Amino acid sequence: MQLPSSSLKRSLPLFLLCCSMLVPPAAHAQGHGPEEAEAIEAMENQISRIQEQQLELQKDLMAMRRELAQHRARMHLGHPATTNEAAAREHASSPHAIEGARQLARNSATPAPTTTAHHLYPGEVPTPTIGEDTPTYAAIVAHRDEDMVNRLADNNVGPHPRETAGAQATGALGDHGVFHVGPVTVVLGGYFDTSAVLENRHVASGTFNYWSAMPFPRDANYHQNNFEGSPRYSRFSLMARANIDSHTTVSGFVETDFGAGAETTNPYESNAYVPRLRQAYLSYDDTLEGNHLLIGQAWSLLTPGRAGIVARQESLPETIESSMLAGQTWTRQWQARYVHELLQHRLWLGLSIENPATIYDTTGFDNNNGSVPLPNGGTATIGANGTGLTEFTTNYSDEIAPDVIGKIAWDPAWGHYEAEGIVRFPHDRVFANGTGHNNTAIAGGGGGSAVLPVIPHKLEIHLAGLAGVGIGRYGSVLLPDVTLNAQGKPKPLPDAQATAGIVAHVNPRIDVYGYYGMQRSGRSYFSSGGSAYGYGNPMSSNAGCEVEMSPLACTASIRSVQEFTVGAWWRFLKGRYGTVEVGTQLAYSRLETWKAIGGAPSTSMSQIFFDFRYLPFQ
Structure with missing residues (x-):
């Protein structure tokens, strides 16, 4: 089973370097006109977009690691892999997954656009600030497991856009307000x-x-x-x-x-x-x-x-x-x-x-x-x-x-x-x-x-x-x-x-x-x-x-x-x-x-x- 982990590892330093270059010093941001403020907002929007993509790849990487661990456990016990596991390994080593890691590196070097922030309707993910702990796969799945289910079998409908009234009516959960009490996610x-x-x-x-x-x-x-x-x-x-x-x-x-x-x-x-x-x-x-x-x-x-x-x-x-x-x-x-x-x-x-x-x-x-x-x-x-x-x-x-x-x-x-x-x-x-x-x-x-x-x-x-x-x-x-x-x-x-x-x-x-x-x-x-x-x-x-x-x-x-x-x-x-x-x-x-x-x-x-x-x- 081949995993694109090396590509992801190489892309993360580039991502962090890009983010550090895009964040303007506070002193430089003060006292300038609307053009500078607009440029700062565009760079912040780009940072947010890159963070979202990084988290998407983080989930893919952790899912691959999980499947690999299950495969190794079955091999250790002498049991052949199931059909579902074989499909999962095929997905993990697919050109699409490998290309995702490469795309992150390309996005990190892309100049900040001047448009508004990117919005992901199908299955949004939380956007942490620089310096926060990187969310684990378990925390993300505990947050919104139905996102992952729909991502694996995309019907082009997708889960509720979280902020819509339809999501609110069904008790959909939001991006923030997530914390841990021991092994339990609240x-x-x-x-x-x-x-x-x-x-x-x-x-x-x-x-x-x-x-x-x-x-x-x-x-x-x-x-x-x-x-x-x-x-x-x-x-x-x-x-x-x-x-x-x-x-x-x-x-x-x-x-x-x-x-x-x-x-x-x-x-x-x-x-x-x-x-x-x-x-x-x-x-x-x-x-x-x-x-x-x-x-x-x-x-x-x-x-x-x-x-x-x-x-x-x-x-x-x-x-x-x-x-x-x-x-x-x-x-x-x-x-x-x-x-x-x-x-x-x-x-x-x-x-x-x-x-x-x-x-x-x-x-x-x-x-x-x-x-x-x-x-x-x-x-x-x-x-x-x-x-x-x-x-x-x-x-x-x-x-x-x-x-x-x-x-x-x-x-x-x-x-x-x-x-x-x-x-x-x-x-x-x-x-x-x-x-x-x-x-x-x-x-x-x-x-x-x-x-x-x-x-x-x-x-x-x-x-x-x-x-x-x-x-x-x-x-x-x-x-x-x-x-x-x-x-x-x-x-x-x-x-x-x-x-x-x-x-x-x-x-x-x-x-x-x-x-x-x-x-x-x-x-x-x-x-x-x-x-x-x-x-x-x-x-x-x-x-x-x-x-x-x-x-x-x-x-x-x-x-x-x-x-x-x-x-x-x-x-x-x-x-x-x-x-x-x-x-x-x-x-x-x-x-x-x-x-x-x-x-x-x-x-x-x-x-x-x-x-x-x-x-x-x-």
């Missing part, structure tokens, strides 16, 4: 946020869009504008990671913000227990055998991704609204997930069991804390209010088994593609005619997603969709999963959710995006004794929806919610102190209902969002 993440929304309807949910509460003309808040701002979505995260050996790691990740109230705590979507627990999980990763385990609260396996099946690389909208986008498929919930990768990080297979929480629609029924009287005189029990340390005003559904989710992800040379499926088991108990019995329905569906790098790392198209029955809770609109039939058994409702978007990284400081999202529900109903029961019943009343302060009923079962939105982010300050950015977003949402007595009323809402963020670790 990485800080998060940001300080202050956001606001101006809307033409008063929906008292702040920057979290709760579309189901959009008012109709009968409500006074339909006729009122509303402004609300808050810093409650400031976010903080911490990851502790340790290397068991050269290819196996164990880690823990926790993320929190202040985006919940005690009485709104529920298990249906974000599991936002106060202070809001966004994510908290531990993981075990063996990159040699391709095995990955995760257990705890994390983004559901149904959530679209952008690189393999890797935690913190979910493909989420860049939007400011904390509910993201109508039609977005996601939850954050407890799960036990196993992922196996094949074909050198290009094919990924995942299986997860996840916490169930069924959303029941009981339109037309009386619902007394999960106890529902039936037209035939029986009673269906669909859940119970929380007790002990759970929220006592929240009704927790009765569940018999976890949701089971499977996913396959493919990363060819261009794009990222996924297909997934889910099986669920809504469950209740009915007591009628002196006897009781349990009922279990089978629900589920399937879908897929794709990220298409039209211009790699510059312009992306995002597509995702999921359809089935009893899956409403997995969409941002939170439409119901099931209703009840005349016998009180769970009746899964059809549901479809989809998003499409385009994201442009105009330059290293500006991102622009546009999205369309939709979630749509079917209906199931019956009538008994002159009364209408179930979701979307045409015999229910919508007569009072369109007249302000009308005394008539407005049942208005939601048929669909659509959202169109555009926005942009501008990182106007960026340096070793972190990143400061500002964003704005325009959104239009429209809600349509199932036709009933009085028609099929609809409503809409227009919003302008503003946001300022300081990311000290990115």
